Amino acid sequence: MSTSSDTDRDSALALADLRARVLARPLPRHVAIIMDGNGRWAAQRGLPRTEGHRAGSESMKAVTRAARRLGVEALTVYAFSSQNWLRPPGEVTALMDLLVEYIQGERAEVLDNGIRLRAIGDLTRLPRQVRTPLEELCLASAGGRGMALTLALSYGGREEILAATRALVESAARGEIRASDIDESRFSRALWTRELPDPDLVIRTSGERRLSNFLLWQIAYAELFITDILWPDFREADLLAAIADFQLRDRRFGKVAAK
Ligand code: IPE
Ligand code: IPE
Numbered sequence: 001m002s003t004s005s006d007t008d009r010d011s012a013l014a015l016a017d018l019r020a021r022v023l024a025r026p027l028p029r030h031v032a033i034i035m036d037g038n039g040r041w042a043a044q045r046g047l048p049r050t051e052g053h054r055a056g057s058e059s060m061k062a063v064t065r066a067a068r069r070l071g072v073e074a075l076t077v078y079a080f081s082s083q084n085w086l087r088p089p090g091e092v093t094a095l096m097d098l099l100v101e102y103i104q105g106e107r108a109e110v111l112d113n114g115i116r117l118r119a120i121g122d123l124t125r126l127p128r129q130v131r132t133p134l135e136e137l138c139l140a141s142a143g144g145r146g147m148a149l150t151l152a153l154s155y156g157g158r159e160e161i162l163a164a165t166r167a168l169v170e171s172a173a174r175g176e177i178r179a180s181d182i183d184e185s186r187f188s189r190a191l192w193t194r195e196l197p198d199p200d201l202v203i204r205t206s207g208e209r210r211l212s213n214f215l216l217w218q219i220a221y222a223e224l225f226i227t228d229i230l231w232p233d234f235r236e237a238d239l240l241a242a243i244a245d246f247q248l249r250d251r252r253f254g255k256v257a258a259k
């Protein structure tokens, strides 16, 4: 007869085996995740949407730990889009409160593990009680030499491209650069993600097959992995499965496959 501790041991062994297989091949340097499906997870349980967000915040912690332990260089998570401001005020407030809890609760995890926390997006729209501790932890963790963890908050890819364009035009108007100086590399350095390599792998949970304004410039050649799993159910094994799938892809970048 198998007991629940047998089952726990079997799944721990399966996870260790999957981890070892993933570590045997090159990892994606930068993994970006569209964390979707919190509302549907809650609805399936007859719970308010905010409970889905609370559960989703646990997935974010678990996946961050898993990515860091694996040795992924950069992890970017889409936590709140520019368009999400149009959700009902109660849901927006609940999400902001969860962010404050997340920042306070993860402080030790970030600092003790050398994680470099950054936030990208229009942070001026965030309430003070989010922005102050967020900026404080970003600053405190800036010297970390471990994984770069980027929170996309009040973020939109189009908004980011417009902000970069404005900055470049202003710089040209001041006579610092000429139009012909603006190449891909300079444009990338004008984006909020300037310190990061482009994502190699984009994961979207909850089965939606769209980008929803996420990192539009940066993911030109990213591999996409879409799973039906709802974000609150997403854990280390699911991250490993996505990376294992990525490791089987033939990335051609428009060229002919290398032999
Ligand atoms: C993702 O879950 C979290 C945010 C966008 C803030 P959703 O809240 O979009 O959940 P669904 O898509 O409605 O299930
Ligand atoms: C994308 O999810 C934004 C985040 C995950 C933060 P949405 O739920 O907002 O996207 P749509 O509305 O399905 O495109």
Ligand code: MG
Binding pocket: 036, 037, 038
């Ligand atoms: Mg959604």
